[in-house]
Amino acid sequence: MLSKVSKRILVAEDDDKFREALKHVLEEQGYAVAAVGDGRSALQLATLESFDAVITDIRMPEMNGIQLLHSIREKLKIPVILMTGFSELAETHEAIEMGAAGFFAKPFRQEDLLAELRVLFALPSEPQVRSDTPDENFCRLRIDDFVQGRNIQFDIWVRLAENRFVKIAHGGQDLSIDRIRSYKSKNIQYLYLEKSDFRKYVGFSVTVAGALRKSTIDKSRKMNFLKHTGEVVLENLHLNGVNEESFFLAKDMIESTVAIVSDEDDLFSLLTLLNDHSDHIYAHSLGVALYSTVIARELKWTSATTRFKLALGGLFHDVGKKELGREIIDRPRRDLTAEEIRLLESHPTRGADILASIGSIQGDILLIVKEHHENLLGQGYPLGLKKKQIHPLARVVSVANEFCNLVIRGPSTVPLSPEQAMQRLKTLHVGALDAEMILALGRSFRL
Numbered sequence: 001m002l003s004k005v006s007k008r009i010l011v012a013e014d015d016d017k018f019r020e021a022l023k024h025v026l027e028e029q030g031y032a033v034a035a036v037g038d039g040r041s042a043l044q045l046a047t048l049e050s051f052d053a054v055i056t057d058i059r060m061p062e063m064n065g066i067q068l069l070h071s072i073r074e075k076l077k078i079p080v081i082l083m084t085g086f087s088e089l090a091e092t093h094e095a096i097e098m099g100a101a102g103f104f105a106k107p108f109r110q111e112d113l114l115a116e117l118r119v120l121f122a123l124p125s126e127p128q129v130r131s132d133t134p135d136e137n138f139c140r141l142r143i144d145d146f147v148q149g150r151n152i153q154f155d156i157w158v159r160l161a162e163n164r165f166v167k168i169a170h171g172g173q174d175l176s177i178d179r180i181r182s183y184k185s186k187n188i189q190y191l192y193l194e195k196s197d198f199r200k201y202v203g204f205s206v207t208v209a210g211a212l213r214k215s216t217i218d219k220s221r222k223m224n225f226l227k228h229t230g231e232v233v234l235e236n237l238h239l240n241g242v243n244e245e246s247f248f249l250a251k252d253m254i255e256s257t258v259a260i261v262s263d264e265d266d267l268f269s270l271l272t273l274l275n276d277h278s279d280h281i282y283a284h285s286l287g288v289a290l291y292s293t294v295i296a297r298e299l300k301w302t303s304a305t306t307r308f309k310l311a312l313g314g315l316f317h318d319v320g321k322k323e324l325g326r327e328i329i330d331r332p333r334r335d336l337t338a339e340e341i342r343l344l345e346s347h348p349t350r351g352a353d354i355l356a357s358i359g360s361i362q363g364d365i366l367l368i369v370k371e372h373h374e375n376l377l378g379q380g381y382p383l384g385l386k387k388k389q390i391h392p393l394a395r396v397v398s399v400a401n402e403f404c405n406l407v408i409r410g411p412s413t414v415p416l417s418p419e420q421a422m423q424r425l426k427t428l429h430v431g432a433l434d435a436e437m438i439l440a441l442g443r444s445f446r447l
Helices: 016-028 039-048 065-075 086-098 110-121 177-185 195-202 219-237 244-261 265-277 281-298 304-316 319-323 338-344 347-358 363-371 392-407 418-428 435-444
Strands: 008-012 032-036 053-057 080-084 102-105 138-142 156-161 164-169 190-194
Touching (some): 008 016, 008 039, 016 032, 016 110, 032 039, 039 065, 053 065, 053 110, 065 080, 065 086, 080 110, 102 110, 102 164, 138 195, 138 244, 195 304, 219 281, 244 265, 244 281, 244 304, 265 304, 265 347, 281 304, 281 435, 304 363, 319 347, 347 363, 363 392, 392 418, 392 435, 418 435
Parallel strands (some): 008 032, 053 080, 080 102
Antiparallel strands (some): 138 190, 156 164
8 A cells, every 4th residue: 555645546437336446446555536437527527636647448428438538638638547348459559549558457457457557657566467568478369369269268468569568358258259350340450468378378388397497598599580480481481372361370370389489498499400400491391380270270170279289280390300411301302312211201200209308299299290291091101100090180281291392492392383282282192181181271272
């Protein structure tokens, strides 16, 4: 509690119980509070008395919170904090542009409200969640990802500016499909989860004795690698004719996956080794991850966990090649000796063993890595498995892998167009690759 009444706050909220709850919390902290039930009354009172801040709901009778913000900012210069919920996402963006001093989610949590006031009044901080958090602590999700269910069990944030986020919904709040669609129609594209929540959202947890490992890798190195990843995706993988929505949804999942991986030193080191080992292998790995995710979307596999597994499996499907020399992986298979082919075909097993030794990768990912060169006819490697024996996610990655072999420039290949690559998949790999997944990939190019 504050030692004395030092700040006066005007509260505008039309719900009587909610208004009284706010007033009670603020007065307990030592603030002097005046509370009214609509925006017009709040504006009138603000012109008659002196206040240090205004806290207002967005949806109110007579004058809504956005109109009140505009009038107060224009005439009185008093800082305004808005209570906002997922149902007011569009209005929140408008309030950001108009210069709102702060936000907290409704229904409110006392710590969020008090944290905004501490920032506003430069009061001593306490170890509570703050909305001014570095960008790298968040993972971006396209708003389409929230269409699949009616609620999400984690706090949802919007990005106001660099290193500045605001929580617009608490975990478990109802997110109706109609509401999401209305935001999309207003060109609101992204929502954010804190990175720790994103890990839970996609079912990925790297722990040591129950605690997340503390990374020892330089932050700037990670940020440069993430930037490099985004550049590789756009420069090498954005193919003519691809469905733009599917591509950018997949791109966001890939970049969030790489961001999560970058917090785990062993996995990050593997990724950077792939990038350094060969000029094309990292681009190929990103391509397989991305187009595996695209296939999943076309198959209506909406689970974030499934898409994350495909992204992670695609990223690491060729990690076993890091143990092979460039004189093997950069030459066409037709030019290799029998012994060199044997070594090349050992890379799925090598990759699975490498990931298993780290101890932080799920069983499904290991199977993707180990089985991505199996085929439905039982003629693949390393085990000669047939269709029902091959993991469904590995069958997706197999299709994406063959596609990327054809469309991404390699050391000894000239890339084909998506149309040419799809035709080759349908003719040369008939019966060997999953036909349903080939068709799904074709749909993403309208082929």
